[in-house]
Amino acid sequence: MYTQALNSNPDAAERHVEDAALAARFQERIDAEERIEPNDWMPAMYRRTLVRQISQHAHSEIIGMLPEGNWITRAPSLRRKAALLAKVQDECGHGLYLYAAAETLGTGREELVDQLLSGKAKYSSIFNYPTLTWADIGAIGWLVDGAAIMNQIPLCRCSYGPYARAMIRVCKEESFHQRQGYEIMLTLAKGTPEQKELAQDALNRWWWPCLMMFGPPDAVSEHSDASTRWKIKRFSNDELRQKFVDATVPQAHYLGLTLPDADLKQDAETGHWSYGAIDWDEFKQVIAGNGPCNKDRMAARRKAHDEGAWVRDAALAYAEKQRLKKAA
Amino acid sequence: MSSQAVPLWEVFIRSRNGLSHKHVGSLHAADTTLALQAARDLYTRRGEGLSIWVVPSNAITASDPADKGMMFEPTASKIYRHPTFYEVPEEVGHM
Numbered sequence: 001m002y003t004q005a006l007n008s009n010p011d012a013a014e015r016h017v018e019d020a021a022l023a024a025r026f027q028e029r030i031d032a033e034e035r036i037e038p039n040d041w042m043p044a045m046y047r048r049t050l051v052r053q054i055s056q057h058a059h060s061e062i063i064g065m066l067p068e069g070n071w072i073t074r075a076p077s078l079r080r081k082a083a084l085l086a087k088v089q090d091e092c093g094h095g096l097y098l099y100a101a102a103e104t105l106g107t108g109r110e111e112l113v114d115q116l117l118s119g120k121a122k123y124s125s126i127f128n129y130p131t132l133t134w135a136d137i138g139a140i141g142w143l144v145d146g147a148a149i150m151n152q153i154p155l156c157r158c159s160y161g162p163y164a165r166a167m168i169r170v171c172k173e174e175s176f177h178q179r180q181g182y183e184i185m186l187t188l189a190k191g192t193p194e195q196k197e198l199a200q201d202a203l204n205r206w207w208w209p210c211l212m213m214f215g216p217p218d219a220v221s222e223h224s225d226a227s228t229r230w231k232i233k234r235f236s237n238d239e240l241r242q243k244f245v246d247a248t249v250p251q252a253h254y255l256g257l258t259l260p261d262a263d264l265k266q267d268a269e270t271g272h273w274s275y276g277a278i279d280w281d282e283f284k285q286v287i288a289g290n291g292p293c294n295k296d297r298m299a300a301r302r303k304a305h306d307e308g309a310w311v312r313d314a315a316l317a318y319a320e321k322q323r324l325k326k327a328a
Numbered sequence: 329m330s331s332q333a334v335p336l337w338e339v340f341i342r343s344r345n346g347l348s349h350k351h352v353g354s355l356h357a358a359d360t361t362l363a364l365q366a367a368r369d370l371y372t373r374r375g376e377g378l379s380i381w382v383v384p385s386n387a388i389t390a391s392d393p394a395d396k397g398m399m400f401e402p403t404a405s406k407i408y409r410h411p412t413f414y415e416v417p418e419e420v421g422h423m
């Protein structure tokens with residue numbers, strides 16, 4: 001999902017030898033559904049996994065503002081513009097809640113942001129696709145935020161308290177994001193043939209990348225074991241992907257749109273929709289930095305960071321001056 | 329270039345009159361004015377609050393979870409601190 005890169009490189013080699021009694025006690029607490037709080041003892045791997053997962057999630061929220069920000073000045077009405085602006089502002093908020101949650105584990109925000117800007121830290125593959133038409137804003141709200149909700153709802157019960165609490169705030173805000181996206185799609189789908197064509201084209205381009213958001217199939221995703229045992233992750237990648245497909249296909253049909261998958265069919269017994277093969281090579285390429293917009297996204301983020309440096313410096317210098325004045 | 333870390337603040341919000349301020353999260357800001365403004369933008373976008381407190385995180389002294397037993401265990405045995413510990417005959421009615 002927003003942390004899908006985690007699946008691809010587990011730190012299996014770095015098993016810390018720790019106090020076995022503490023580790024056993026820790027697992028007992030997890031098994032009893034107790035929440036772990038910042039100053040509690042925790043295995044070093046639990047801490048590291050969480051710092052990486054939460055910060056990658058935060059980076060995804062921040063980078064995720066870029067594809068949608070692209071359309072703020074060109075929204076077709078004031079209503080749409082106000083909604084999009086509010087949504088993008090929410091995504092910034094999500095990033096900040098998440099950085100704060102990651103920081104409780106002992107890594108500062110400056111360091112986390114540096115990891116993003118230097119390319120060391122990953123963010124979700126989905127934000128490396130371009131927003132070519134206004135319909136893409138509808139498709140993102142409906143599908144990308146829809147997929148994010150599937151992933152984030154179980155995270156509200158994650159064993160780490162600050163992450164779970166941040167997710168509760170985030171989930172409360174996501175519902176508006178998805179609904180505004182679906183409303184855009186509905187308006188286009190019920191509009192002129194050209195508008196409907198825009199909606200169909202956006203769905204065609206976003207559908208498969210959205211399925212990739214859930215990360216590699218369970219068979220090859222090695223990272224899940226410990227995360228599941230620690231109750232960071234409550235559902236597997238494939239389980240969440242299936243939930244998303246089952247929820248989304250009828251919504252697409254209601255719009256009168258077709259999903260770009262010839263193999264898509266509903267199982268008469270279970271009611272689940274089975275889908276065709278996902279192009280995992282494309283996914284790997286995008287994660288590796290070779291997606292359509294990876295370079296643009298990083299360049300935009302670095303530019304914003306560099307151009308904001310004087311503001312941060314000035315604010316700190318002013319605060320220091322006020323402090324000295326008071327002390328004098 | 330900025331190499332200095334921007335201070336961390338804890339944010340408390342009173343959601344409506346009659347309720348106490350409740351911790352909602354944290355944020356970074358250079359000073360109190362900016363911390364309050366950031367708290368407003370970050371934590372009250374949907375009418376969540378009527379009043380905000382921001383406190384520098386390093387001004388908070390927290391109990392150590394390792395002392396949990398010493399700090400909180402002794403109250404577990406003091407059941408006589410609860411009203412249900414005392415017998416009042418039914419005829420007396422609600423008390």
Ligand SMILES: [Fe+2]
Binds near residue numbers: 061090091148170
């Ligand atoms: Fe978000």
Ligand SMILES: [Fe+2]
Binds near residue numbers: 145177
């Ligand atoms: Fe969102």
